[in-house]
Amino acid sequence: MTPPTTTATGPLHVTATVLASRKVGAYHHVTLVAPGLPERFRPGTFVALSVQDEPGEPPARLARRSFWIHRVRASGGHGLTLEIVVEVVGPGTRWLAGLAVGARVAATGPLGRPFSLPKDPVSCVLVGHGHAAAPLFPLAERLRERGCGVSLVVSAPDEAHLLSALEARRSARAVTVVTGDGSVGLRGIVADHLPAILAQAAADVVYAAGPSPLLHAVARAAEHHGAWSQTALEEPLVCATGLCHGCAVPVVGEDGAPRMARACVDGPVFRGDRVRWADLTGAPG
Amino acid sequence: MRVELAGLTLASPVLVASGCGGTGRELAPYLDLSRLGAFVTRSITLDPRFGGPVPRLVEAPSGLVNAVGFHNNGLEHFLATELPWLVQRGVRVVVSIAGTTLGEYADLARRLGSAPGVSAIEVNLSAPDSAGGGVLDVREPFHAGGVVSAVRRDLPRGIPLLAKLRGDVVRVVESARTVLEAGAEAVVVGNAHPAAMPDGRAGGLSGPAIRPLTLRSVVELHHALPDAPIVACGGIGTVADVRSFLAAGATAVQVGTALLHDPTTVARMITGLEGAAP
Numbered sequence: 001m002t003p004p005t006t007t008a009t010g011p012l013h014v015t016a017t018v019l020a021s022r023k024v025g026a027y028h029h030v031t032l033v034a035p036g037l038p039e040r041f042r043p044g045t046f047v048a049l050s051v052q053d054e055p056g057e058p059p060a061r062l063a064r065r066s067f068w069i070h071r072v073r074a075s076g077g078h079g080l081t082l083e084i085v086v087e088v089v090g091p092g093t094r095w096l097a098g099l100a101v102g103a104r105v106a107a108t109g110p111l112g113r114p115f116s117l118p119k120d121p122v123s124c125v126l127v128g129h130g131h132a133a134a135p136l137f138p139l140a141e142r143l144r145e146r147g148c149g150v151s152l153v154v155s156a157p158d159e160a161h162l163l164s165a166l167e168a169r170r171s172a173r174a175v176t177v178v179t180g181d182g183s184v185g186l187r188g189i190v191a192d193h194l195p196a197i198l199a200q201a202a203a204d205v206v207y208a209a210g211p212s213p214l215l216h217a218v219a220r221a222a223e224h225h226g227a228w229s230q231t232a233l234e235e236p237l238v239c240a241t242g243l244c245h246g247c248a249v250p251v252v253g254e255d256g257a258p259r260m261a262r263a264c265v266d267g268p269v270f271r272g273d274r275v276r277w278a279d280l281t282g283a284p285g
Numbered sequence: 286m287r288v289e290l291a292g293l294t295l296a297s298p299v300l301v302a303s304g305c306g307g308t309g310r311e312l313a314p315y316l317d318l319s320r321l322g323a324f325v326t327r328s329i330t331l332d333p334r335f336g337g338p339v340p341r342l343v344e345a346p347s348g349l350v351n352a353v354g355f356h357n358n359g360l361e362h363f364l365a366t367e368l369p370w371l372v373q374r375g376v377r378v379v380v381s382i383a384g385t386t387l388g389e390y391a392d393l394a395r396r397l398g399s400a401p402g403v404s405a406i407e408v409n410l411s412a413p414d415s416a417g418g419g420v421l422d423v424r425e426p427f428h429a430g431g432v433v434s435a436v437r438r439d440l441p442r443g444i445p446l447l448a449k450l451r452g453d454v455v456r457v458v459e460s461a462r463t464v465l466e467a468g469a470e471a472v473v474v475g476n477a478h479p480a481a482m483p484d485g486r487a488g489g490l491s492g493p494a495i496r497p498l499t500l501r502s503v504v505e506l507h508h509a510l511p512d513a514p515i516v517a518c519g520g521i522g523t524v525a526d527v528r529s530f531l532a533a534g535a536t537a538v539q540v541g542t543a544l545l546h547d548p549t550t551v552a553r554m555i556t557g558l559e560g561a562a563p
Contacts, residue, residue, distance in 0.1 A: 010314040013549045050546060058493050058522065062546045063344050106547060238342040238349065239545035242311030245304070245327065245356045246342040248335075260335045260356055265311055 011241070012036045016049075016107035018099045019081055026160040027131055028086040028097040029070070034107045038072040038080035043139035044209075044232055044269045045069060047084060047109030048240035051092040064240045065092050066264075068209070068232075069110060070134035082109075085131040085163060111240055112268045115139055115207055115230050121147030122204035125197060125227075126172070127190055127218055129155045129210030132234055133163040139207060140171040149173060151201040155190045155214075159183040174201065191217035198225040206272075210234065212280050219272030229272030235263035250279040286558045288322065290536050291445035291470035291514055293404055295322035295377065297555045298531060302518050302541030303327055303381040303407060303449070304353065308367045309374075315548040319375040320555050322537050326367070328383040328409045330420070331392055333359035337418070343483060348492030349542055350480050354418045355383060360393060364400055372402030379447065381407040383420040387435040390421075395439040405444060408436055410464070411451040411476035413489030426456060430463040437468030449473040452495070452502045452519050458509040471514035473539065474502050478519075492542040496520025500533060507534025522550065524557035 016034035023029075037047065048064035067084035075081045086097045099105065115135070118124070124143050128136040133154045140150045152172035156162040157180040168175045176197055177185025186193055191214065198206065198221060206225075208218040209232035222229035238246040242265030251261045251274045258276065261267065288298045297320060304327040306312045318324055336356025342349050357363070363380075371378050380397050384390040390408065397403050410429040412418055423429050433448055440446060448464035450457060452475020461472045477489025478498065499519030506515060517535035521527060522543035530538050543550040 013315055013547070058347070059546055060347050061344055062347070062349050062492050062542060063342070064546070108548065236340060239548075241307070241315075241545075241548050243305055243307040243548065244342055244351070244545050245307070245336065245353050246340070246351070248339055248341065248356060250335075258335075259358075265307075 009040055011109050011111050012040070013106070013108045015104050018101055018103045018105070019075060019078060020101060021097070021099060025162065026087065027163065028088070030084050030086055030096065030099070031075070032082045032084065032105070032107060033078045034082050034109070037107065037109050038082050041069055041072045041082070041110050042114035043142055044114035044135050045110035045112050046240075046268065047082060047107055048111060048237070049096060050106035051095055052105070053095045061092050063238045064108070065096060066111070066237045066240045068132065068134035069138070071138060085134045087131045108241060112264055113266065115232070115269050117142060117146060118148065118205055123149040123151075123202050125151045125153065125201050125203040125206045127153040127155070127194075127206065127208040127210070127214070128163065129190065129214050130157070130161050131163055132209040132211075132232070135209055135232060136207065137164065137167065137171050144171075149201065151176070151197065151203070153178065153190060153197060155179065157181065190214055191221070194218065194221040195225070198222065198227060203227045205230065208232065212277065215272065215275075216277040219275065219277065222272055230269050231272045231275065232269045233263050233267050235268075237264050240264050250276040252276060288537055290516070291405065291447065293377075293445060295537060296320060297322040297558065298537040299527060299551055299554050299558065300325055300379070300516065300537055300539045301544065301551060302539035303409065305541035305544050309371045309376065312544070312548060313374075316552040318371070321377065321551065323377040323379045323404060324371060325379045325407055325539060326363070326381050327357055328355055328381040328412070329357055329360055329363050329393065330355055330383055331360050331389050333357065333362065337414070337486070340482070345480075345490060346494060348490050348494035349545065350482055350488045350490050351477060352414045352482050352486050352488035354414060355420060360396060364396070368400060368402060377404045378402055379405045379407050381409050381449070383409045383412060383418075385420055387432060390432050391435045391439040394436040398440040398444045403444065405447055406436065406440060407447040407449050407473060408432060408469075409449050409476070411449050413477045413479040414487045426460040426463040429460055430467040433464045433467035433469050445470040447471045447473050447516065449476055449518070451475050452478065452499050454498070454502045454505055457502045457506050461506055461510060461513055465510070465513060471516060471536070472506070473516040473518050474506060475499060475519050491519065493520050493522055496522075496526065500530065503530060503533050503535055524554050527554055527558060
């Protein structure tokens, strides 16, 4: 299991600088120079940013905006950088997506419990929907370094919302693309194709990130197939740091008793068989 | 910058407000908790509470509306895990309590008052979502006085009692007078203001939006009861805010929502107050 987060390896709060921002399909890929954060990155962790649309004024939008860390890369002169994937869903994300190169933004991270990595070289299926496929690419790299077989499934409503499908071919031995409208790859939803994919890969572990109905389907399919599942939730976060108790996730404790966990600090990655999916309400669709 | 509050010497006039510091552990990466005036826990109930449905917090202009619903693991869990963790790190701990009956408040006071490392009890008499959260709905000053009497009776003498009141300027003086007569050593003014979540559920508005309301209540209270020890709470987010509330008659301040936006806020405030006044 993942060791608990401690202060020494825990999150940092820094002023990040936008190094690059480019639109790819429906998303904005934003590269940040955030001193100290990339070194602490593990796949499945995320970063929380502050919206400050009136520089110098007290903040008007108090909730943080949280993003999966998609890539950590060395960039000449700036050391390691973070890349996040922004989908514009409201004024805060619109502001972040529109930040110019050189703009500054308060950033906290890496936050949350990462994906647990297997000790042995087992067969892994990674499932990501829309921008939530972001953490699966660095996860695929770590798994391959350990000798694991990696099959990647990326899904989206349509081609524009499909994240880095071309790159997926470099990260995995098998790639399945599923779109709702059938514009690329298989048509439909991932849940319909999972049993066949898990059987073909002889999956031992399934990793998934995306909306909760997809994660529930993954957890069910994994259990049916006899595999472990690790699901990364996308609950709406407010403080993103564990302070506010806003992002409640109903889980089953190790003792079998029902509990409420927090998506930001107890997650975002949970074992699929620990989440009480039927009680998880208010999840974003 | 040390201050005296209700017989306690605090390392700083800045406290973490109830419900905005997690269990303490989550704040530790951003702040040496032993530098705090005190860490006020989220409200602890006798039994575990799962809390309300999500969404529990939503943005409002310059504020947040919350309906968390007293999510906590109950008194036993708090005494066994959360309190010892804080005490081991030299944190001054103020435990916020909430109950459904006077008997529950008294039980909580008795158990917590004898727990090693508890510096004071803060009685939550102003939860804006009390009905939804299933705790005693304190509407009138005499309700608040009744709760404070019950807690004071079962709390060891050396443990100060802080009464957290609504920041409602119409009733704050009467409420403060009542709880001080009933045995509170200080008043905390105030809580999140009663508000509604977008779907109509009872919640509370906090953040910079309510700071002028808090200031009005503190000013009027200090004018009416100049000797009453006041802890200001509600919308305080900068060092300048802290100074203005201390100047208005508060002995100390609590910082909550500002931490949700920036977890380093309190560390910067404490450092800022230790420096020379601008």
